[in-house]
Amino acid sequence: MVKKLMGHIGEYKKNMILSPVFMIGEVAMDVFIPYLMAFLINNGIQKGDYDYVIKMGVMMLVMVLIGLFCGTMSGTHAAIASTGLARNLRRALFARVQTFSFENIDKFSSSSLITRLTTDVNSIQNSFQMVIRSLVRAPLMMIFALVMSFVLEPRLGSVFLIAIPIMALVMFFVIKNAHVYFKKMFKEYDHLNNDVQENLLNIRTVKAYVREDREIEKFNKVAEKLMDFSKSAEKIVILPMPLMTVIVFGVIIIDSLLGGHFIVNGEMEIGNLTTLFTYALQVMMSLIMISMILVMVVMSMASAERIVEVLDEKTTIENCENPIKEIKDGSIRFEDVSFAYKGGDDKDVLEHINLEIASGETVGILGGTGSSKSTLVQLIPRLYDVSHGAVYVGGVDVRELDLTALRDQVSMVLQKNELFSGTINSNMRWGDANATEEEIRHACELARADEFIDGFELGYESKIEQGGTNVSGGQKQRLCIARALLKKPKILILDDSTSAVDMKTDAMIRSAFANEIPNTTKLIIAQRISSVQDADKIVVLDEGKIAGVGTHEELYAGNKIYKEVYDSQMKGGDDDAA
Ligand SMILES: Nc1ncnc2c1ncn2[C@@H]1O[C@H](COP(=O)(O)OP(=O)(O)OP(=O)(O)O)[C@@H](O)[C@H]1O
Ligand SMILES: [Mg+2]
Numbered sequence: 384m385v386k387k388l389m390g391h392i393g394e395y396k397k398n399m400i401l402s403p404v405f406m407i408g409e410v411a412m413d414v415f416i417p418y419l420m421a422f423l424i425n426n427g428i429q430k431g432d433y434d435y436v437i438k439m440g441v442m443m444l445v446m447v448l449i450g451l452f453c454g455t456m457s458g459t460h461a462a463i464a465s466t467g468l469a470r471n472l473r474r475a476l477f478a479r480v481q482t483f484s485f486e487n488i489d490k491f492s493s494s495s496l497i498t499r500l501t502t503d504v505n506s507i508q509n510s511f512q513m514v515i516r517s518l519v520r521a522p523l524m525m526i527f528a529l530v531m532s533f534v535l536e537p538r539l540g541s542v543f544l545i546a547i548p549i550m551a552l553v554m555f556f557v558i559k560n561a562h563v564y565f566k567k568m569f570k571e572y573d574h575l576n577n578d579v580q581e582n583l584l585n586i587r588t589v590k591a592y593v594r595e596d597r598e599i600e601k602f603n604k605v606a607e608k609l610m611d612f613s614k615s616a617e618k619i620v621i622l623p624m625p626l627m628t629v630i631v632f633g634v635i636i637i638d639s640l641l642g643g644h645f646i647v648n649g650e651m652e653i654g655n656l657t658t659l660f661t662y663a664l665q666v667m668m669s670l671i672m673i674s675m676i677l678v679m680v681v682m683s684m685a686s687a688e689r690i691v692e693v694l695d696e697k698t699t700i701e702n703c704e705n706p707i708k709e710i711k712d713g714s715i716r717f718e719d720v721s722f723a724y725k726g727g728d729d730k731d732v733l734e735h736i737n738l739e740i741a742s743g744e745t746v747g748i749l750g751g752t753g754s755s756k757s758t759l760v761q762l763i764p765r766l767y768d769v770s771h772g773a774v775y776v777g778g779v780d781v782r783e784l785d786l787t788a789l790r791d792q793v794s795m796v797l798q799k800n801e802l803f804s805g806t807i808n809s810n811m812r813w814g815d816a817n818a819t820e821e822e823i824r825h826a827c828e829l830a831r832a833d834e835f836i837d838g839f840e841l842g843y844e845s846k847i848e849q850g851g852t853n854v855s856g857g858q859k860q861r862l863c864i865a866r867a868l869l870k871k872p873k874i875l876i877l878d879d880s881t882s883a884v885d886m887k888t889d890a891m892i893r894s895a896f897a898n899e900i901p902n903t904t905k906l907i908i909a910q911r912i913s914s915v916q917d918a919d920k921i922v923v924l925d926e927g928k929i930a931g932v933g934t935h936e937e938l939y940a941g942n943k944i945y946k947e948v949y950d951s952q953m954k955g956g957d958d959d960a961a
Contacts (some may be wrong), residue, residue, distance in 0.1 A: 384684075384691050387505065388468075392474055395467035398460040403519035404626055405457035410520055412450030414527040417661040419443050421535065422815030424654030457516060465512035469504050474933030476500050476693055482836060484700035486725060491693070494577040499693055502572055503686035510676075510683035517672050525669035528662040533653050535662075538645070539638050543666060546634050553623050554674050558681055564616035565685045571609040578605055584850070616682075623674040629932045631667035635660060700765055706785035710792045711777035712742035713873035713904035715763060720772035732758050733769070733927045739918075742777075742873070745897070745905040747915020749948065756908045757798050759924065760876045763906075764793040776874065794872035796880040798908075800863040807836060808843045808864065814869030822869065829895045830865035831888050832858070856883035864892065868900070876906040881914060912949050921945070 392399055419439055427436035481497055488496075532540035582589060589598055624770050625780055638659055645651035715738075722733040732755045740746050750756050761767050762774050765781050774781050781789060794814070802810050811823045818826075823843065827833045835858055839845040851859045860880050865873060875896075881889045893914070896905055909915050916935045923931040923938065931942035938945040 384686055385579065387691050387694065388472065388687055391471040392464070392468050393471050395464045395471075398464035398467065399515055402457045402460035402464060402515045405453045405460065406516060406519045407523065408453030408529060409450050409457060410454065410523045411663070412446045413524060414662075416443050416446050416450075417658045417665075418531055418535070420661070421447070421652075421654040421658035424657060425652045429653065456875055461512050461516045464515060465508045468511055469508035472504050472690060473500055476504070476690065479694055479696065482698045483696070484698050485761070486699045486768075487696055489724070489726060491696075492573075492577065494580045495573045495835050496693065497580065498569070498573050498576045499686075499689050503569070503689050506683045506686040507690065508945045510679040513676050513679055517676050521669040521672040521676065525666050525673075528665040528669070532659055532662045536545050536642075536645075536651060536659060537643055539659055542634050542637050542641075543663075546630050550623075550627060550630055550670050553626050554670075554677060555676060557619055557623050560679050561616055561619045561678055562681045564612060564619065565682045566688075568609065568612040568616055569685050569689065571605065571612050572764075575602075575609055579600055620678045624671060627667060627671050627674065631663060631670075634666075635663050638663065645898075700768055700786070703783055703785050706788075707779055707783055708785045708788045710784065710873060711779075711790055713902070714742040714777055715740040715874065715904065715906075716773075716775040716778075717759075717762075718773050718775065720762065720769050720774060722762065722767065722770050723754075724758075724767075731927065733762075736772070736929060737924065738929065738932070740904060740906075742904055743902045744919045745907065745917075747918035747921040748906060748917060748924065749910075749912065749921060749945070750930075753755055753926075754924040755927040756924055757878050760795065760878060760906055760908065763874065764790050764795055765878065766795075791870060793872040794867040794870040794874070794877065795876040796860075796863045796867045796878060798878040798880075800860070800880070802847050802854070802859060802862060804849040805845050807839075807847060807862065808842075810847055811843075811866055811869055814866040815871070818828065818869050823865075826865040826868040827862075827901055829868055829892070830861045831884075831892050831895070832861040832865045835861075857885070857888075860884055861888075861892075872903060874904045874906070875900070876908075879910065880908075882910060886911075886913060893917070896904045 419442060422442075423436060423439040426432060427439060480500075483491075529540065529543055532543065533618060580600060588666070589595060638656070642651060642656040642659065646653060646656065649767055717736045717738040720733060720736040721731045723729050723731045736759065748759065750758050758767070762769055763776060763781070765784075768782065776784065776789065804814070808820075808823060808852055811826065812818055814826070815822070820843070824833065827836060827843075836842055836845070843906065847853065847862075851862070854862065860883050861905065863875065864880055867877075881892065884892070889911075890913075893907075896903075909919065912935075917922050918935075920934060921938055922929060923942060925944055930944050931938055933942070939949060
């Protein structure tokens with residue numbers, strides 16, 4: 384896993400190596416300076432040799448400067464390497480997510496993907512920076528300090544030999560236990576992000592339903608839970624600090640007792656003892672640092688797992704080998720198609736669908752909510768793959784067609800369609816990046832969007848807010864239809880795309896379609912029968928099965944469901960209520 388992440392270090396490998404190299408220099412200086420101090424005290428101060436003190440002082444100053452330089456360089460390279468790694472990881476993740484199919488996205492959920500791209504990458508970045516700086520610094524400093532202690536005074540240095548195994552044991556215990564809690568903590572982060580995202584995206588609904596208090600309460604609960612898990616994890620993490628301190632000061636006390644004894648007996652000099660204290664503190668600092676790094680590494684392991692999970696995720700919808708790029712015509716055929724959403728209860732939401740649509744036909748699709756209308760049409764541009772049977776476009780199984788070619792030719796206005804922040808023009812160019820102003824205007828005319836766009840002060844250069852919040856529901860739908868038309872597709876699918884458009888405009892859009900794009904196959908999902916009444920054929924879906932196919936007259940005469948819906952909609956004459 385670590386190898387997998389490190390594969391993304393790329394051009395920053397150089398910095399990753401240079402940082403610990405400079406660190407060696409800094410540590411060497413850190414350890415030598417107290418050593419010189421011992422000489423300075425023993426030979427200079429104790430003997431009153433002022434020149435010696437100056438000489439040693441200058442040497443120490445030079446060492447400090449070298450140490451400073453090495454430390455700065457090491458820090459700079461570590462920062463470059465870790466931010467570089469984070470950038471590369473984010474790029475790779477983002478690119479990976481773009482290849483995901485609807486099914487992959489269903490599996491991860493958007494908010495979890497957001498956490499992975501932000502919090503998790505941050506966590507990797509921080510611990511990576513810490514590791515390349517300190518994982519070299521701390522053990523090195525500990526070893527240097529230990530060696531120097533032995534060189535200086537083997538009898539006192541050996542006290543460490545008892546202390547270090549105890550500390551190692553403490554650290555082992557921490558690492559073993561913290562991982563579980565951090566994993567839980569990150570899961571809770573997902574929930575928190577989920578709640579925040581849902582609330583903020585739908586803040587208008589929250590306000591309309593006066594749900595603020597309930598939402599706050601819900602959020603507080605998640606925040607509370609996150610705190611609990613973080614607390615449990617942190618508690619374990621904090622544990623080694625005081626323990627280490629106790630052990631090291633124990634070492635210092637024993638050293639003082641023994642050292643004092645040696646000095647009184649004239650077996651040791653005072654300077655050596657003060658320097659030994661410095662080394663003891665350095666060993667303690669190193670150990671605390673090591674335990675901190677290890678905890679951080681453990682913590683980021685949870686993040687690493689979550690990142691690698693995304694990087695390793697295979698898209699469920701891919702081009703086959705040698706895909707066919709040419710889509711002959713806009714004919715569609717469903718052959719014994721069944722479909723179940725994965726991850727749900729795996730129940731078939733479409734069962735044994737057989738349906739033939741000729742190129743250029745206009746087909747209406749009717750059915751109650753949840754009757755799988757959207758599911759049915761999403762199989763045509765391969766937003767999902769069938770579980771059983773096959774869908775053919777232009778006489779070829781969609782799984783054998785090139786995905787880009789297929790989706791260029793099958794233009795779909797999704798039920799939950801979105802506009803993106805930018806201008807009307809920039810949104811339109813999603814349909815065709817090279818569309819001329821003339822083409823954009825024409826598409827907008829067909830979708831009856833021109834009338835309100837001309838009313839805007841800036842016309843086609845009017846700003847669209849993120850999610851299209853500054854246009855009305857009906858306006859948004861008309862813009863989405865225009866955008867889909869700009870692809871000049873062979874098949875156009877409108878999934879409940881005129882539900883917010885008034886009946887008159889709806890009729891005008893349909894007649895424009897009939898006159899201007901007669902050769903495009905048009906699939907229209909609607910709740911209002913009037914939207915599909917004049918179609919070449921109407922498909923009635925009921926609980927994932929086809930309950931009838933025919934023209935309005937045929938169905939009205941022979942299909943019970945259709946007749947019921949028609950009568951109920953016509954009775955009140957108030958179709959908009961349907
Ligand atoms: N992404 C999904 N994951 C799991 N189940 C889903 C998913 N989308 C839809 N379903 C289920 O599939 C069934 C059919 O849903 P679908 O959206 O196709 O209905 P619909 O006819 O378009 O309804 P509506 O008229 O409300 O748009 C429903 O039972 C729904 O719960
Ligand atoms: Mg639907």
